[in-house]
Amino acid sequence: MSIACCLPVVECVYCLACARWACQHCFHTGGYDSETWGLASPNEFEPVPRLCRLILAVYEDDLENPQWAPPGGYGIEPRWVVHRRTYEHTSGHAPTYLVYVDHQHSDVVLAVRGMNMAKESDYAVLLDNSLGQRRFDGGYVHNGLLKAAEWLFDAECDVLRDLLERNPGYTLTFAGHSLGSGVVAMLALVAVHNRDRLGDVERKRIRCFAMAPARCMSLNLAVRYADVINSVILQNRMIFYLAQTLLWRMFSSLLSGYLM
Template sequence: MSASCGALECMLCLGCTRWAWRRCTFAGSNDSESWPLATLSDFSAIPRFILFSLSSYSSASPELSSTATLYKYVSSPPFSPPYAIYTDQSYKEIILAVQGLGLSRKEDYRLLLDNPPGSQMFKGGFVHRGLLRAATWLLEQEGDTVRQLMHEGGKQWRFVVVGHSLGAGVAALTAVLAANDLGRYGCERREQVRCFIMAPPRCMSLSLAVEYTDVISSVILQASLA
């Protein structure tokens, strides 16, 4: 009996050691090692949208395109992270930039933790309930603004949502909601809604992530623990 227990303990220790070794040596590049390299056209817009994402952290924006204009900055919304709205005449875009997790904002923690497992179904999959509520509130607040700016811009304009960290999750679900109700936000075609997010948290099930690959582009540098 003692011998069998000892063998079981050894197997358990070996299994835990193997798991810990693989976890500690795993890098994000392991997931994508078989993927093709991104083309220049795929990546060219990313640095520009990273700057817009950074701009959501302060009304004193980093150096953006000379044709980008700050339309609105909301520093303390009650049901979403802070955000900014820009127009860019050169690229014909309305950009909604959502800030990431604010360590001193209690609202952000409540938003992040509002996600009982399996509690929020959406379009045949599951999404993060708190992030969906924030995205819904954000569009309720700014949907009319986006529609007005899109109508003023014309049919060649597009609505782009960007974000980092917690804001990336809100941005992704904002884009999903907008893509499912194009007319409400002044869009006629699905390709007029785009989303570029940096280090996003897990906010939707795999089936939804695959369904919206034409809308959402996410950027992760190596491994992300989100």
């Protein structure tokens, strides 16, 4: 058989391989991954709706007069909000967030909002990455998200340590959605490695709930920190299954002319 006759066959094989990869990564159903997982207990799932409402509260300008609160409100006490930080405070180093002491559930919470499509700084955090660029504790992590988490930890560790010392036995919870979930996942890693700066808080008291997270760390780290980081995904949430390098290439191709 001549080489010329083989070329269409080779091209068809490549096309089929690419189509199979796209189906697996872009149209994969979350139910297939989770069909062998055990069910979460009521106690394990209990924090999720509460923390989701707290994350949503970060979007509000005035918690005393919320504009987008669901029926029944956010279920939080505005007087328990320690402080809130806007983009003016973070100077684009991290998304907006708030620190909250939930006395009802004995929990100190740092909640981070999702990506703000109108803020170039959020795109800059997402696009600051390339495969194998940043190592952490024997694995690889997303460079931009880790930098945002390190900035946030330096900004808030003294406040968090003081709150934990004034409220013995309280857990320390990091919660975020979308881009914010990547930041809090990295923040959990940083906090575990710097527990001395948090008053030597026990590892078992540090928790992270990442709502609809993108992939931001290598598998060995995800396994090693599975006791701390909880990922919450709704069925076939596509961004969770897309490889981070693919997201980076997609966004950088679309926005490279706007972020220079």
